[in-house]
Amino acid sequence: MAVRVNGRAADTIAVADRGLAYGDGIFRTVELLDGVPRLWRWHWQRFAADCAQLALPLPDEGLMLAELAHAAEGLPRAVAKLTLTRGVGARGYAMALDVTPTLVVTASPWAGYPAELAADGVRARWCALRLARQPRLAGAKHLNRLENVFARSEWSDPDIREGLLLDSEGWVVEGTMMNLVLVSGGRVLTPVLDACGVSGALRAWLADWLPTQGLVLEEVRLSPDDVLAADEVWLVNSLAGVWPVVRLDERCWQAFPLARRAQAALASA
């Protein structure tokens, strides 16, 4: 694994970094082909939004792309992770006015998901953990991810690929690592992420692609019953693509006409 920290080869960060101390930072995971990130426009859009939400200085986009290319050198297909923290700070929670952020870029040879998962579909489950509602942090892919850790640790059956999460009020939010999309009566629905959840790059791509099909991605409140009543259920993220859900507990789905169109469009995106 190639690791670069603030533009130099290094695989450690300071113990005093606020990323470790408080989870004070953000991250994104990106697929690279010959050093060029796929779906960059949407990754960058989300990354910039997260920087604004967390009051982190936005790095230069060209620098980020150069760092990604550098880290992935020699790898025809790679998965990269970008982490940006509020850097080394004095003791105490308050943000300093003069922040020198820490940018960590790692790249590894692609070890993504088998293509069959998108082709054949996946099984999912409901998680017992309920996401807390925190509007101040909702949508951002920040480094406070203990809820995801506990939710993902609820099951070990490798045939179950994802767990769906409700918030403390019982609304459906997302999977532990993927956004959720429903096709229901001709509409395309995804949970509104104003109280919790991560607004992913592929969700952003879908919001841009659907209008080319005469559709829109509607952000709405969804109950578990809405999920069970849907015509198609998808799990999406930028590394996995669009996974049709073929089984959720006892409910099964077989046909995914719109998911197939999205997968085809994504292949050439």
Add this chain to the structure above:
Amino acid sequence: MAVRVNGRAADTIAVADRGLAYGDGIFRTVELLDGVPRLWRWHWQRFAADCAQLALPLPDEGLMLAELAHAAEGLPRAVAKLTLTRGVGARGYAMALDVTPTLVVTASPWAGYPAELAADGVRARWCALRLARQPRLAGAKHLNRLENVFARSEWSDPDIREGLLLDSEGWVVEGTMMNLVLVSGGRVLTPVLDACGVSGALRAWLADWLPTQGLVLEEVRLSPDDVLAADEVWLVNSLAGVWPVVRLDERCWQAFPLARRAQAALASA
């Protein structure tokens, strides 16, 4: 600052550590006199409880004490920070079954709070940020602390020493870095921390000390009006001790008979 990572002098951790990736770990801050931690019994009680709550393997207590003494060597009075993470993991949220945790111990010369703050009392404010309610994480001093970062960044007036936090339902929980205690009609009250908040070592000490005074620390739901109606309001943590609150917005307090007894007892604890 002396820093030790897993028993060796080092001031960095691996970029792949789950403490950075997900805030997957816990921490505690401890005062050391000649290398010996003050209030250790209560720090250790809370640290062990946090390990259990986060399913982290509990380090050996003797090893922890030796690490603290080692880090504080040559410092007559020091402040130390213990951080325990779930260590370096593979990509993905799931906890591995075979965890090799990372233990980080840092020690610096004492730069704690002026003694006048405990003597003269402090001003506090209400924070606008509301804490999210997550029972799975409540009470633990884990590394997911973005809420504290944002709350503490709401004000910069150095005369205001602490901000009080409500949860999303409007219950009073704690300060950004301190627990809250009220004396009200002869009772001693502190917010129950079953939905959010950090259960601190000094709060645990108070729960043990009060019965020696014929009192008990009652964990209850408290509203902002309960705080304003209290006879004494204290902010407590192990580094600061017991701070009487002399002013909260427009409400002022002048006499703190029980706080003075607690301070005296704490001085010889």
